[in-house]
Amino acid sequence: MTLLPYLVAGWIFLVGLYGLVTSRNLIHAVGCLAVTQSSTYVLLLAIGYRDGGTAPVFADIPTDARVVDPVVQALTLTDVVVGATVTALLLALVIQLHKRHGTVDPDELSELKG
Amino acid sequence: MTRRGRLLLFLIAATVTTVLLVGAFVELPDFGTNFHPYGDRAVHAALEHRTANAVASVNFDQRALDTLVEETILFAAVLGAVVLLRQVTGERRRPPRPARVSPAIRRLGVLLLPVALLVGLYVVAHGQLTPGGGFQGGVVVATALHLLYVAADYRALERIRPLGPYEVGDVVGEAAYVVTGLAAMLGGSTFLANVLPWGTLGTLTSGGTVVVLNAAVGMEVACGVVVLLATFLDQVVEIDEESDGARPGTGESR
Amino acid sequence: MTDPLIAVALVLVAVTATAAVLNREPLRQALVLSFLGLALTLLFVFVQAPDVALSQLAVGSALTPLMIVLTVRKVARATPARHAPEEDDAHDQDGEADR
Amino acid sequence: MNIARLLPLVVVVPLLGAAVLAVGGRRLPRIASDVVSVAFAATSAALALVALAGGAHGAPYVIDWVGGWRPGPGGEGVGIVLAGDPMSLGLTAFTSLLVVAVLVYSWRYFEEPPRRRSGSFPALILLFQAGMCGFCLTGDLFNSFVFFELMGVVAYALTGFRVEERRPLQGAMAFGLVNSLGGYAMLLGIALLYARTGELGLAQIGRQLDGRSPDAVVLAAFVLVSAGLLVKAAAVPFHFWLPDAHAVAPTPVCMLLSGVMVELGVFGVTRLYWTVFAGPGGVPHEAATRTLVTVGVLTALVGAVMSWRQRHLKRLLAFSTVAHVGLFLIGVGVLSPEGTAGTAIYVLAHGGVKAALFACTGILLDRYASVDEKELHGRARELPLTGALYMLGGLALCGMPPFGTSLGKAVAEESAGHTGHWLTAVFVVVSAVTGGAVLRAGLRVFAGTGPRTYDDDAPGGARVPGDEGPETGTRLRRIPVTMLTVPAVLLAAALAAGLVPQWAAGAGSAAHLFAAHDIYASAVLDGQTAPAAGAAPAHWNTAGVLLGLLSTALGAGLAVLGARRPRGAVTERLLAPLRRLQSGHVGDYVAWAVAGLALLALLAAPGTLTSP
Structure with a gap:
C-alpha cells in the first residue's frame, strides 16, 4: 500500500505516453495527453496524504484537527485548469487541421508533409 | 520512422524511465507520511487569516500569484481558441436547424437549469468556507447554461447567450483579479496582499480578499468556459466549410 | 480506515486510464475518459481532497469529454468534404527538404 | 517607494494591456490598438530596466514576497517570491524590449486581422510577454511551472494564428x-522535490537538499524537471517541434520564439541547477556538466548540419537557433561563472541578430x-537595404x-x-556552419550567386511560387519604414552588446552572482547579499578575436562554395x-521526447547515485 499510489501515477504517465506514440487519430492523442496529465494529479495528492487526516476545511472540525496537506490540493486545482485549457486549445487546432488537410491521422498528415 | 521503429524506441526509453521512476518512488516518504512542513504552515496561515477552507487560502491568499497566472492561462486559451476557430474567408454560416426535443427532456432541462445555476453560484459563494470556489462553481454555471442546448435547441441557447457580454465578463474577471492585487499596492502594501479585514472564521465574509478574488475567478471561469464551449458549438452547428459556392463570410450574426 | 477504499479507487483509476488509451475510437474514448474522471473524483474524495474532486468532476468527467465529443462531431461531419488530392500535392512543396 | 515593489508590475502591466485590448480591440481602430499594445509593453520594459538599475546600485538582488508573505527566520514561509538578480532582470528587460520591437515590426502585419478582433494578436503577444517575464523573475518552482504553461498556451495559439494556411496548424x-508533455514531466519532478523536501521555493528546496546526500529521488527530479525545460529549449532530442513550429508561425512570433523563448529554457535549466541541485545533496558538478555538455554538443551539431541543408529560409533560421541553443547549453554546462557570463552576452546578441534575420525574411515573404x-x-x-541587413x-x-555574438x-x-579543448572547436565549427548557411542563402537570394536550378524542375515556370500567403494581406510594393528600422535597430543592439564595456562588466x-548556490539562498531567505567581488568582466582578448575571425572566414567560405555549386549526392545520402x-x-516526436528523458537519466545517474 505504501507504494501503490506512486506506482499507479507512474503507470498512468507511461500508458498515456504509449497512447500518444501509437495514436492513429489526433483527437485520440489529445485524450491520451489528458490521461498523461492525470498522473500528476495522482502523484501530487498521494504525496500530500496523511494517514487518518481529514480534508483541510475547518467548517465543522476543530482547528487543531489532523488534516491532509492543503498545498498539494491547491497545486492540483491549478493543474486541472491548465489541463482543461490545453485540451481546449489543442482540440481547436485539430478542428482546423481537419478542415485544411481532411484527415486527423498523424501517419497521413506526416505523408502530406513529405 | 516506421510504426515498429517508433514503438521500439519508445519501449526502450520507457524501460529506462520506469527504472528511474520506480527507483525514486521506493525512496519517497511512505504514502500517508506525517512529513508535511509546508502544509502545516499553510494551515496555520489560513487560520490566522480566518479562512476556513485552507485550500482556498493557499489558492487565493498565500499563493495568489499562481492563481492569477492560472486565470491568465484560461484567459489566453479562450482568446486563442476564439482566434483559432474564427470564421475564415470561404466559410459560411448556416442557420441551425431547429431540433426536435422530446417534451420530457425539455421539462427536465427547464427544471435542471435553475437548480444547476443555483448550485454553481452557491459553490462560488462559499469557496472560502466549504470545498469548492470560483473555479468549480464557474464551470458548473457555464455547463448549466449549455443544458439548454440539450433541453431546448441551439437557437434558444443563442438568445440567452449573446456572446459579447460573456467575452467582456471573461476580461472583467481577469482584470478584477489584477486590480484587487494592485489596490493592495496603492494602499501601501505588496501586490496581492490580503488587506481587507479578515472577519470571523466560518462566516460568509471571512477571509478578506479571498472572497473578492474568489468571486473574480468565478466570473472569469463562468464567462470564459461559456465562450469556449460556444466557440466549439459554433463550429459544429453553424460554420460550414467551403461547400457550395463559398459565400465569403456572411458576417457574424451574433 | 479508508485505506482499502483508496486502494480500490487507485486500481479503478489505473484500469480506466489504460482503457482510455486503448480505446482508439474517439467517441468511445470520450466516454471512457469520463469514467476516468469519475474514478479520479472518487479517489480524490477518499484522499480527503473535496475541492479537487469537485473540479475534477466538472472538468474531467464533463467539460473535457464534451469538448472531445463536439470535436468528433465537427470532424465527422466534415469528412466527406475532403480536399482533392491534387490540391494537396500543389501545396506539398514544403521547402524543408530539397528533392 | 521600494524598488522591489515594482517586480510584480513587470508581469502585471502586460496582463492589464491584454485585458484592455481584448475588450477595446473590437472597437478601437487598428492604429489605436497598436499604440496601446506598444505602450503597455514599453512600460513593462521600463519597469524592468528601473529594477535592474536600482538593483545594480544598491543590493544586487531585488526580492519581493508576493502578498507580503515574508518567511520567518530560517526561511520557513508559505508565499511565493519574485527574485530579480541582475541576470534575470537583464533577461526580463531584454525580453520586454524585444516584444516592443516585435510589436512595432508587426504594425503592417495582418492588414486584415480577424474581423472584430483586431486586438487579439497584440493581446496574445502581451500575454506572451507576461509569461516570459514571470518565468524569469519567479523564485518558486511551481510558480515557474505555471508561467511555463502560460508561455506555452499563448505560443501554441500564436503559432497557429494563420488558420487559413495549412501548415501552421501542424x-x-x-x-x-x-x-x-514537457510541462507534465516537469510537474512530476516538482512533486518529487516537494515530497522529499516539503518546499516549493527554489531557495528553500536547495537548502533542504543540502542537508542530505543525493538519492534516486533527487536524480529523478533533476531529470524530469530538466527535461521539461529542455523541451522548451529545443535541445536534442526534444527539438523536433521547433523547426516545424518556427517555419510556419507568423514572422513576428518567430522573432520572439527564436529570439528569447527558447533561450528561456536554457536559463531555466541553469537557474534550476544552481539554486536547487548545485549543493552537496544535489547532482554533483561532474554529472551535471556531463549531462548538459553532451546534450549541448549533440544539439549544436544536429542543428548546424540540418540548418545547412535547408532552403526554406525560416526553417534554416529555426535550425540555426537549435544549433545556438546547443552552444548555450555547453556555455552554461561547464558550470563556470565565465561560461555563464559569455553565454549571457551570446544570448542577448543572438536574440537581436536572430530576430533581425527573421524580420528580413518576413519582408521577403x-x-x-x-x-x-x-x-x-x-x-x-x-x-539592397534588406539584403545588407x-x-x-x-x-x-x-x-x-x-x-556581441x-x-x-x-x-x-x-x-x-x-x-x-575540442569544445572550442565545436563553437567555431557550429557558428561557422550555421552562419555560413544564412550567408549562402543570402548570396543566392539577394545577389543571385550560382546557377539558377529552380526553373528546371518547375513545369513551364508558370507556377506561382509558394503557398505561403504574405502576412500583410496583400503583397508589399514598398517596404514600410518600420519593417526595416526594426532589424537595423536590433543589429545595432547586437553590436552594442559587444562594444559597450559596461554591459560586459x-x-x-x-x-558571478547567478552561478553560485549559496548566494541565491542567502539573498532570498536571509536578505543578505554577498557583493560581487572578484567577478571578472567578460572582455575581448586576442585569441577570442582571432577565433571569431576564423569562424567568420570559414562561414563566408562555406557560403560562397555552397552558393556556387549544387550539393553533392554523397553528403545528401549520408x-x-x-x-x-x-x-x-x-x-515520433513523443517517442523521441521519452528517449530524451532516458538519455538524461543515463547521463546524470553516474556520480549522483554513487557519490558518498
Missing part, C-alpha cells in the same frame, strides 16, 4: 503536444509570398567581431576550452536519415 499541434532559397534566386536584388546578420551569426562566443568558448558580475527523423509525425 506545427502548432506538434508544438502543443510535446511542450505539454510579404513581397514575394515565398521564403524559398531557390524560388527567390536573385529576385531580391531590388532590395540580412548579410550583416549572417556575419554576426558566424561570430564576426565586434558583434562574437564576444559572447569568445568568452564562452574560452571557458568551455578549460573543460575540453555587468554580465561578468551578474554571472544525411538522409537525419532528415527523415524530422518527419512531422507527433508520435
